[in-house]
Amino acid sequence: MNTDDDVRVEGPGIRQSMSSLHTWAGLLLGWVLYAMFLTGTVSYFKDELSQWMRPELARLSQVPDRAVVAQRIADELGNIAPGTSQWSIRLPDERNNSANVFWRTAPRNPGQRGFGEASFDPVTGQRVTSRGTLGGEFFYRFHFQFHYMPVVWGRWLAGIAAMFMLVAIVSGVITHKKIFVDFFTFRSGKGQRSWLDAHNALSVFGLPFHFMITYTGLVTLMAMYMPWGEMAAFKSPAERQQLNAELTAFIQPGKPTGQKAPLASVEDMVRQAQERWGRDNVGRITAVHPGDAAARVSVARAESGRVSMSPQYMEFEGATGKLLTVREAVGAAAETRGVLYALHLGRFSDTETRWLYFLVSFMGTAMVGTGLVMWTVKRRQKLPDPDRPYFGFRLVERLNIASIAGLSIAMTSFLWANRLLPHPMEGRADWEINAFFIVWGLALLHALMRPVKAAWVEQLWTASALLLLLPILNALTTQRPLWRSLAEGDWVFAGMDIMCWALALLHAVLAMRTARQAANAPSRRRANRPTPMTVASSEGAR
Amino acid sequence: MISLVHRVRATGPLVSRIVAALVGGYALAALFSVAVLALPLSxxxxxxxxxxxxxxxxxxxxxxxxxxxxxxxxxxxLLIVAAPLVPLAWSVS
Structure with a gap:
């Protein structure tokens, strides 16, 4: 991979050195970034994906009163998990048709923490049984911690990739001297120039977003990436607790008294929170030592209606229901962190904002994708022997296919597996994920074995076909085909089907365009034209 | 042997920069994040x-x-920026 770019690092022009930095920072982890971007993009509809992947759970046309739901589930938890040291309920909302609950259990081995987790029907207050699936949560978790590796490693890899992205963005902007002129330039059907223009337009249009999403991504895990200040500042767990209080609504559990005392009305506690923040603006309820005289309950404000993840909650004495504290403000730096965190997750957004998030983030994905492809397009013209490219070139070319077209196939296969795997089935949720990686691995094999253009075209068509047929598979395997979803106004299921077709169309267009390029390939006009000078100036223009 | 020297000459500065960027940059950022504790904030x-x-x-x-x-x-x-941060970081930890 020794091209003149490497040498130019020592060269004089800042634009040239920034261009090289941009190229290599973007390329080295580009495939990881592409996967993070795409799975992150679909995660803006994580809750909808989770609903789609649990078709047994009925649509919730109206969210029942959260105070009543909370009481129902709290009662049921008294039966399921008596004597638990902590439980936590995430109440249903417009985007979630079930309440997500976890509770601590007695550890199997000393030193370990055991916990149970389940979805509850808000109407009956009973545990729901649905197919085993991680739902949209899989893409969400994959996008910052990957899979088949310790969570900590995955998060470090994501952090390193995000740092590369940040450097690629800044160096890309410096490289780009005519940033606004080029934004309005699109030279279609001109090979490298078209790729460059597309890459520029995607990058410049979404620049504030791309910068924001990269930086805030680092902020979400900053305590892990930059622990040194915390380590220097706090010597004891008690001191550290001061910091945690600025970040989460978690109540530090005190010691249980051992004296039994039933939990006071959870409904009343939620009612007080509703009066304060609005009827639909209550998010999570956590109880520590429920059933003990020392019980505490916190009711946290939901994430909609404010662009901040900083903790806001009311804390109650469990046995009496007395309001102990209301926490609605944190320090300036903590609030900054809360806002940046919220900007990354976008959970505050209404449907329109969410779509905007999705679209711009999708453009970010395309920015990374076009950048990766451009690396090969630019170098292909300079190859000494176009029929026998050097190893690095071939590697990039093949990895591009598997990580761009192959990822589309793998992600769609994950959804296919959700509909096709039998249920009940042992380890079903894991097998959905295994299917994703098996298919992705096969896509890589295919990309390595087939000629480059053929591999692109075949994989894009495969993705298109899988997406096209998914709504049909859904109609065959569930009670919720498109016509019924439309008739009932079920926009989660109808939207999913329509979105699949839109994406199928996108992949088909890409496949056809790539195939047409393949036909033109032998008469590549510019194959021997560019001298190093013109390539250098085109880089400078980026 | 001569070719090896030549190689080191050619790639040495680039490798040095990469190390400066990856390791030096992180060290500077970490040092900064500790030095900030000297600010009059909680x-x-x-x-x-x-x-x-x-x-x-x-x-x-x-x-x-x-x-x-x-x-x-x-x-x-990197060292010039780090120089004033070191005593600050030292004073707070």
């Missing part, structure tokens, strides 16, 4: 301020390392 806020700003410092350092004319200058720049 401890939790100072810690968070340091964390929040550290990635900008890191990115800035990387850009600097590749923007200047020589690898030597790149290291020198």
């Amino acid at each position: 401890r939790p806020q100072a810690v968070l301020t340091g964390m929040l700003a550290s990635f900008a410092i890191y990115a800035g350092a990387v850009i600097w390392v590749f923007a200047v004319r020589s690898a030597l200058k790149a290291w020198a720049g």
Whole structure:
């Protein structure tokens, strides 16, 4: 991979050195970034994906009163998990048709923490049984911690990739001297120039977003990436607790008294929170030592209606229901962190904002994708022997296919597996994920074995076909085909089907365009034209 | 042997810059995040301020390392910025 770019690092022009930095920072982890971007993009509809992947759970046309739901589930938890040291309920909302609950259990081995987790029907207050699936949560978790590796490693890899992205963005902007002129330039059907223009337009249009999403991504895990200040500042767990209080609504559990005392009305506690923040603006309820005289309950404000993840909650004495504290403000730096965190997750957004998030983030994905492809397009013209490219070139070319077209196939296969795997089935949720990686691995094999253009075209068509047929598979395997979803106004299921077709169309267009390029390939006009000078100036223009 | 020397000459500065960017940049950002504790802020806020700003410092350092004319200058720049931060970081930890 020794091209003149490497040498130019020592060269004089800042634009040239920034261009090289941009190229290599973007390329080295580009495939990881592409996967993070795409799975992150679909995660803006994580809750909808989770609903789609649990078709047994009925649509919730109206969210029942959260105070009543909370009481129902709290009662049921008294039966399921008596004597638990902590439980936590995430109440249903417009985007979630079930309440997500976890509770601590007695550890199997000393030193370990055991916990149970389940979805509850808000109407009956009973545990729901649905197919085993991680739902949209899989893409969400994959996008910052990957899979088949310790969570900590995955998060470090994501952090390193995000740092590369940040450097690629800044160096890309410096490289780009005519940033606004080029934004309005699109030279279609001109090979490298078209790729460059597309890459520029995607990058410049979404620049504030791309910068924001990269930086805030680092902020979400900053305590892990930059622990040194915390380590220097706090010597004891008690001191550290001061910091945690600025970040989460978690109540530090005190010691249980051992004296039994039933939990006071959870409904009343939620009612007080509703009066304060609005009827639909209550998010999570956590109880520590429920059933003990020392019980505490916190009711946290939901994430909609404010662009901040900083903790806001009311804390109650469990046995009496007395309001102990209301926490609605944190320090300036903590609030900054809360806002940046919220900007990354976008959970505050209404449907329109969410779509905007999705679209711009999708453009970010395309920015990374076009950048990766451009690396090969630019170098292909300079190859000494176009029929026998050097190893690095071939590697990039093949990895591009598997990580761009192959990822589309793998992600769609994950959804296919959700509909096709039998249920009940042992380890079903894991097998959905295994299917994703098996298919992705096969896509890589295919990309390595087939000629480059053929591999692109075949994989894009495969993705298109899988997406096209998914709504049909859904109609065959569930009670919720498109016509019924439309008739009932079920926009989660109808939207999913329509979105699949839109994406199928996108992949088909890409496949056809790539195939047409393949036909033109032998008469590549510019194959021997560019001298190093013109390539250098085109880089400078980026 | 001569070719090896030649090779080191040719790639040495680039490798040096890459190390300066990856390791030097992180070290500077980490040092900054500790030095911030010397600001007249409460401890939790100072810690968070340091964390929040550290990635900008890191990115800035990387850009600097590749923007200047020589690898030597790149290291020198990092050290000059680090110099006033060291006593601050020392004083708070």
